[in-house]
Amino acid sequence: MHRSHEIPLKxxxxxxxxxxxxxxxTEEDKGQIQGMSPSGVRHxxxxxxxxxxxxxxxxxxxxxSTLPVGSLPPEVLLKVFxxxxxRGLTSRWMINIVGVCRQWRATLVSSPLAWSLIDLTDxxxxxxxxxxxxxxxxxxxxxxxxxxxxxxxxxxxxxxIKDLLAPHFHRIAQMELQPYSMISLHKAxxxxxxxxxxxxxxxxxxxxxxxxxSPLHLRVNCAHFPRLRTLFLDSLSVxxxxxxxxxxxxxxxxxxxRRRQPTLDAMVDILEAAPSLRKLTLFSAGPVVPTTDxxxxxxxxxxxxxxxxxxxxxSAQCSALLSRISLxxxxxxxxxxxxxxxxxxxxVVPASTKTLAGMLPEDMYLVxxxxxxxxxxxxxxxxxxxxxADPKRSDHRNxxxxxxxxxxxxxxxxxxPNALAELPxxxxxxxxxxxxxxxxxxxxxxxxxxxxxxxxxxxLELRIASNFPVPEAFFVAMRSSTSQSPVCPELKTFAVRCxxxxxxxxxxxxxxxxxxxxxxxRGGTRLSELRIATPIxxxxxxxxxxxPRFGELVDIVRHNDTHSLAIDLV
Numbered sequence: 424m425h426r427s428h429e430i431p432l433k434x435x436x437x438x439x440x441x442x443x444x445x446x447x448x449t450e451e452d453k454g455q456i457q458g459m460s461p462s463g464v465r466h467x468x469x470x471x472x473x474x475x476x477x478x479x480x481x482x483x484x485x486x487x488s489t490l491p492v493g494s495l496p497p498e499v500l501l502k503v504f505x506x507x508x509x510r511g512l513t514s515r516w517m518i519n520i521v522g523v524c525r526q527w528r529a530t531l532v533s534s535p536l537a538w539s540l541i542d543l544t545d546x547x548x549x550x551x552x553x554x555x556x557x558x559x560x561x562x563x564x565x566x567x568x569x570x571x572x573x574x575x576x577x578x579x580x581x582x583x584i585k586d587l588l589a590p591h592f593h594r595i596a597q598m599e600l601q602p603y604s605m606i607s608l609h610k611a612x613x614x615x616x617x618x619x620x621x622x623x624x625x626x627x628x629x630x631x632x633x634x635x636x637s638p639l640h641l642r643v644n645c646a647h648f649p650r651l652r653t654l655f656l657d658s659l660s661v662x663x664x665x666x667x668x669x670x671x672x673x674x675x676x677x678x679x680x681r682r683r684q685p686t687l688d689a690m691v692d693i694l695e696a697a698p699s700l701r702k703l704t705l706f707s708a709g710p711v712v713p714t715t716d717x718x719x720x721x722x723x724x725x726x727x728x729x730x731x732x733x734x735x736x737x738s739a740q741c742s743a744l745l746s747r748i749s750l751x752x753x754x755x756x757x758x759x760x761x762x763x764x765x766x767x768x769x770x771v772v773p774a775s776t777k778t779l780a781g782m783l784p785e786d787m788y789l790v791x792x793x794x795x796x797x798x799x800x801x802x803x804x805x806x807x808x809x810x811x812a813d814p815k816r817s818d819h820r821n822x823x824x825x826x827x828x829x830x831x832x833x834x835x836x837x838x839x840p841n842a843l844a845e846l847p848x849x850x851x852x853x854x855x856x857x858x859x860x861x862x863x864x865x866x867x868x869x870x871x872x873x874x875x876x877x878x879x880x881x882x883l884e885l886r887i888a889s890n891f892p893v894p895e896a897f898f899v900a901m902r903s904s905t906s907q908s909p910v911c912p913e914l915k916t917f918a919v920r921c922x923x924x925x926x927x928x929x930x931x932x933x934x935x936x937x938x939x940x941x942x943x944x945r946g947g948t949r950l951s952e953l954r955i956a957t958p959i960x961x962x963x964x965x966x967x968x969x970x971p972r973f974g975e976l977v978d979i980v981r982h983n984d985t986h987s988l989a990i991d992l993v
Contacts, residue, residue, distance in 0.1 A: 480522075487524040497530045504530075504537060535560035543600075544568060547583065554591055561596035561623055564588070568602045585612045595621050599628040620647040630657030630677070663689040671697040672728075676708035684709030691747045695724045702731040705744075709736070712743045723749045723789055735759040738782035746784035752791035758782055787849060801842060801859045840866050847878035854879045858886040865894050872900035873910075882911045886918040888956075892932035893919055899935075902942035909946040918954035929957050933969055940976045953977040 452471075456464050495503075504520060517537060521528040531537050538556040543566040545553075554562070588595075598621075600608060608614050617627075627648070629641075643661045645651075645668055653673040660683035674697070676685075685693070690710040694700060703726075726748055734741050738760035750756065760782040784790065839861045846857075857879060864887070876882075887893055901910060919936055921929065933955075940950060953973060959965060965982055973980045 484524045488526060497533075500527065500530050501534050501537065504534075532556060539563055540565065541588075542566070543584070547587065550584070551587060554587070557594075559594065562591060562594050563597040564595055564599070565597075566600045566602055566608075585616055588616065592616060592619055592621055594623060596623045597626040598624065599626070601628070601630050614641060618642055618644065618647075620644075622647075622649060624648050625650050626653040627651060628653070628655040629659050630655065631659075660684075663693065666693055667696045668693070669696055670699065672699050673702045674700060675702070675704035675706075677704070677706040679708040681709075681711065684711050686711045687713065687743050687747065690744065691724055694726060694748060699728050700726060701728050703729060704731075704733040706733070706735045710740060710744055712739050723747055725749045726754075727751055729754050732756040732758075741782040742784055745782075745790055746786065749789045750791045754792050756790070756792050783849060801846070801857070801861075839864060840871060843867060843871060843875050846875060850879075852878065852880060855881055856884040857882055858888070860886075860888040862890050864889050864897065865891070867894075867896070869896040869900055872897050876900055876910045880908075880911065880913070882914050884916040884918075885911065885914060886920075886954075888918075888920040890922050892921045892924045892928045893935075895931070895935045898939040902939040909943060909948050912948050914943075914948065915951040916954070917950050917952070918956075920954075920956035921958070922956075923958050926959070929959055933957070937969075937972060937976075940973070944976050950977045952979040952981070954981045956983055959983075 456467055459467065504517070517531055520531050535556065535558040538553045539560045539562045541550055541553050541557075541562050541564045543550065543564065600613065602608055614629075641656075641659055641661045643666070645666055648668070650670055651668050652670050654668065654671060655673070655675040656679075657677040658679070660679050663685035666689070671693075674693070685708075687710040694703070724747065729750055730753070732750065732754060734744065734757070736759075741758055741760050839859075843859070887897065917940075919932075921932065924932075936955070940953065943950070953976075955973075970980065970982065
């Protein structure tokens, strides 16, 4: 026996430089390199290394084939591979799979669906391999390039990419192209391929990371996409007139320049031709409202399948769109709009200025969700506001309807009187929960509070939050009563919050609140819970003076705890 073939091992100690000793060359190897030049020795060593690597790979395959996972049937393995495909950031996840063992390689190579993800950030050779091995399966073409320079040369930088994909246009089922700039797609002629037929295409998503100053225009023949269900366009417009996509279920348009936005009539035509539409998103994307007198109004389009409507844009566009469509009562809506600017140096917004109603249609019955909600959340700061309605979330912890004005803090919120005056005109008497958050409530007078509270006799919960102490006029309106019944006779939860203010002003608010609660109790309307959040930080002042007095009038009193402070979270 030749001892030279054995691999002597020794146990590593603290003084050892290596964990094991290298085996010596065999006598046969020594004879082959005897007399060779240094370059010859190097070539000989490289050839032996290559052979050893291949042999080691074969041994690893043999080892892996004996593992329990190697006995799994191909269909189970493919199911496992699907999870890797979902978690993988690129289509190259299968490169690590084919080198595990022969069974895995054979299973993966023989599955066309495993190669159906065509990632254009890969090079041309790998894209060609995926197209070949996917055979006739539906393919998903993607490009997620978040930087101006790819880590490696991508397929879109190669002129032949369109020619490579052309024979497979009929197989494209999903196309998701999100380059750093649309100009790269334009140079690679990838956008022009959308002008041809794609009979299997169900999802088209085109958007750019970089805000391209001159958004591109795409000519689309809707007959080429008979199965299209999802259309997402960002900074890219199409010919809207005559666009008919009957199978559309999701339409999302974002960041379209005004000259490329669809007109109101064109948008209504698109919606009318898509009876199965479930989600509509318009973010700075129109529709353009005509400046001339509109033609005779036709019957509103009934979007009976719609479940989600998200709009962000000018209030006039929102109102015009809502006046031309009819939404089902179980739809969730979010409307983001801007009110009219307040005149310079004016402490009060003119009463004729519409705020909330400026973005809502005159016929509120068209907006079905607004007829079924029971909770309103009104948050006002300056001119931008958001309206959200979700009838499925109508309990007090998930307010169904929210109106938000966003801007700098202001002691006298100039838009608050107008917004409060419009609430009774928009919402019906079945309202059960109302939350009002504002920079300040001093501009709202006693008579306006009287009208507001009398409009919602079925309120169960009322929350008032202000940066500064709530004025006495509000509490006077809350304690007054008509000859028939007190104001808000069913009210059970009452929350008042102010974030800052002089100590004497805060104490004056607390005294007014106490008088209000006491008078309501005398009138037979006892509160179940009272939540108070004030800048008073002295526990002794509250516990020694206010807590016992309020405790005699209300079942549960909370002051400056997580419940009373987080009025905006309940």
